[in-house]
Ligand SMILES: Nc1ncnc2c1ncn2[C@@H]1O[C@H](COP(=O)(O)OP(=O)(O)OP(=O)(O)O)[C@@H](O)[C@H]1O
């Protein structure tokens with residue numbers, strides 16, 4: 086096993102071990118924190134495909150996170166009020182079933198990513214950053230000004246949605262669900278990274294001209310990556326809204342987009358487990374320093390600065406060295 | 413003529429007031445090495461970029477096996493059979509040597525939307541890639557990171573990637589630049605092999621190599637082809653001696 090693999094396994098062990106310990110110590114709040122970390126990690130893993138492998142610095146991924154959140158909020162609120170979402174031309178009712186909500190969250194955020202990607206992937210560099218930010222802000226302001234689902238105040242649901250065979254109101258069970266999803270998506274991303282698609286996507290990041298001159302189209306590769314990325318981040322959004330039983334435009338804000346990028350930078354851009362480690366450290370800092378001072382972001386800023394200046398590959402890069410070009 | 417593989421028809425390209433290529437018509441025929449020579453800034457690389465579609469021409473047409481390529485982009489042109497190398501090596505530097513070659517093989521296969529199967533375990537792609545590496549003499553560097561290759565090895569890898577495409581025509585922009593005597597000699601041997609697979613449009617400043625390899629030579633000066641002919645014809649053309657070759661012509 087490479088050193089990076091060890092780090093990956095260790096990070097999963099911590100993410101799983103802490104809530105198990107908290108269960109025995111009867112600290113449900115710690116379990117909730119771990120759940121938050123797992124969900125943020127999932128959002129970061131989604132973005133990492135676009136940002137890390139594809140080199141697409143999207144400052145608009147909160148749009149997908151929030152769309153996933155609103156997919157949950159809208160479906161669940163209609164289910165709890167027994168009012169159908171629409172009746173004509175055909176009947177669509179709300180639901181409290183997590184698998185259905187996840188599916189809707191992924192499909193809607195994938196479609197949003199497709200629309201945003203088609204337009205913004207024609208640009209690159211700073212323009213891409215700005216245009217994804219602009220799209221993100223459009224979605225944000227739309228949510229704020231759309232009174233049907235709470236507008237600025239957001240949307241609450243009374244009880245957490247259900248998953249067959251589980252009691253999702255029990256913190257450790259909901260954590261388990263999020264943890265398993267994170268692991269499955271990590272497996273999927275690992276496969277994508279090693280696939281023909283992953284090789285070509287990463288080559289397009291390194292050298293677009295090279296990819297074109299072997300007959301492949303960077304634009305198509307990036308668009309597909311962006312859509313998968315948006316869908317995964319949207320799934321994370323649905324889980325996050327379910328964790329809080331609340332969704333609001335804050336999930337769509339550009340600060341949220343920035344935080345997802347921060348998870349990736351802390352752990353290591355393009356590293357499979359980069360966002361996992363990044364999200365765990367973010368939650369740790371938020372919890373420990375956030376209690377001491379409202380201005381804990383200053384410390385986060387210092388950490389980021391240190392990483393950007395001294396450890397380009399994030400914490401994983403600092404401890405495991407350059408990524409091994411797998412053969 | 414039926415043995416024409418690649419043809420340019422009155423290509424023009426200007427950068428502002430500068431006419432980089434000016435009414436360039438030439439062809440590349442089955443089995444031949446057609447060398448394109450000319451002083452620095454003559455427009456040789458520009459012409460290659462126009463043929464491959466990386467640069468849009470102001471006017472004129474490009475056809476491959478009588479099929480018009482003028483309206484399609486660089487990826488389609490590569491797929492239709494143009495295999496090129498770059499004057500300045502252009503590779504995926506973080507990938508290994510083998511991965512770069514597999515990327516070429518992937519382009520040749522066409523379908524890249526495969527998400528679950530590990531590409532480096534795909535026997536057909538990898539064996540095609542390895543064969544190309546062996547042909548250029550890079551077999552033992554398969555697992556080396558491309559960024560760690562020497563300049564000469566990168567030139568070889570460029571050729572290997574072009575090879576994996578199984579192109580109908582090779583376009584090579586100064587493959588011998590900076591190789592040194594021994595490297596250039598190796599490259600000449602390699603190009604002699606490659607011409608059996610597809611004709612080569614070869615840009616080269618090394619006149620010894622050009623006269624050793626070329627069946628025909630075109631001379632480009634200020635974006636215009638001032639002459640096309642056999643090496644013997646070019647050697648004795650007084651206008652060319654004056655305009656470009658000077659004392660460089662081997663005796
Ligand atoms: N993208 C560009 N924008 C502006 N001018 C350009 C551009 N590309 C090339 N040129 C100019 O066009 C002319 C032809 O350049 P080109 O690279 O085709 O020459 P070349 O024959 O390949 O020269 P060399 O032997 O030095 O490689 C040069 O004067 C160059 O400065």
Ligand SMILES: [Mg+2]
Nearest residue numbers: 456457458499
């Ligand atoms: Mg040139």
